[in-house]
Amino acid sequence: MASGRGSDSLERRGLMFVLSSPSGAGKTTLSRMLLDKIPGLSMSVSATTRPMRPGETDGHDYHFVDRARFTAMVKGDELLEHATVFDNSYGTPRAPVEAALSSGKDVLFDIDWQGTQQLREKARADVVSVFILPPSAADLEKRLHTRAQDSDEVIRGRMDRASHEMSHWAEYDYIVVNHALEEAFGEVQSILKAERLKRERRIGLTSFVRQLQKQLEK
Numbered sequence: 598m599a600s601g602r603g604s605d606s607l608e609r610r611g612l613m614f615v616l617s618s619p620s621g622a623g624k625t626t627l628s629r630m631l632l633d634k635i636p637g638l639s640m641s642v643s644a645t646t647r648p649m650r651p652g653e654t655d656g657h658d659y660h661f662v663d664r665a666r667f668t669a670m671v672k673g674d675e676l677l678e679h680a681t682v683f684d685n686s687y688g689t690p691r692a693p694v695e696a697a698l699s700s701g702k703d704v705l706f707d708i709d710w711q712g713t714q715q716l717r718e719k720a721r722a723d724v725v726s727v728f729i730l731p732p733s734a735a736d737l738e739k740r741l742h743t744r745a746q747d748s749d750e751v752i753r754g755r756m757d758r759a760s761h762e763m764s765h766w767a768e769y770d771y772i773v774v775n776h777a778l779e780e781a782f783g784e785v786q787s788i789l790k791a792e793r794l795k796r797e798r799r800i801g802l803t804s805f806v807r808q809l810q811k812q813l814e815k
């Protein structure tokens with residue numbers, strides 16, 4: 598899809614790095630850690646019709662839009678994928694993703710299994726998907742309560758949905774069980790680093806190796 602320079606300055610195709618999990622499995626924290634520590638990675642900011650939670654910022658956590666605007670985005674083909682989650686609409690704006698990939702940046706997505714399926718259908722070779730599992734149901738519930746952003750009723754709904762969301766784990770390339778944050782972060786980081794080194798993405802290798810051979814044959 599797109600190309601740019603990797604850390605070794607060889608030209609490389611940008612990749613779409615997808616993290617999915619049931620709410621509360623630590624995906625948002627892991628995403629933040631990746632963005633902080635890994636150069637050349639930018640976050641895809643989704644559009645959503647759900648109300649803003651305390652502490653969230655428009656344009657940073659999400660683009661908070663009304664239903665009419667969301668429908669217009671779908672009709673105008675402005676979204677790479679979109680889905681309904683917990684009765685609200687969510688979608689990935691196409692333009693920023695294409696701009697990031699074409700400047701050689703990898704893009705991080707925090708989207709659900711429906712969005713991941715759509716991205717995979719559109720750009721299989723460029724999508725690397727990771728599913729994060731909580732270590733236990735009790736741990737998931739504790740994290741949802743600690744977050745304290747949602748009412749008890751919403752939390753109950755999210756717990757009910759978790760089992761359904763988890764049923765899609767086998768559609769993902771990698772599975773990380775979030776027992777301990779640092780360990781899970783190390784695993785996610787390793788996946789990204791290895792995927793960046795994949796031969797098929799390193800389109801600058803052919804000319805690099807040719808050059809090496811020429812030097813050797815001199």
Ligand code: 5GP
Pocket residue numbers: 617618619620643644647678679680682687688689707708709710711712713
């Ligand atoms: P939350 O409302 O807790 O921020 O997100 C609820 C769910 O929607 C999460 O599983 C999140 O990954 C998913 N989600 C967020 N943005 C998008 C998007 O653009 N597309 C899709 N398909 N899912 C999204």
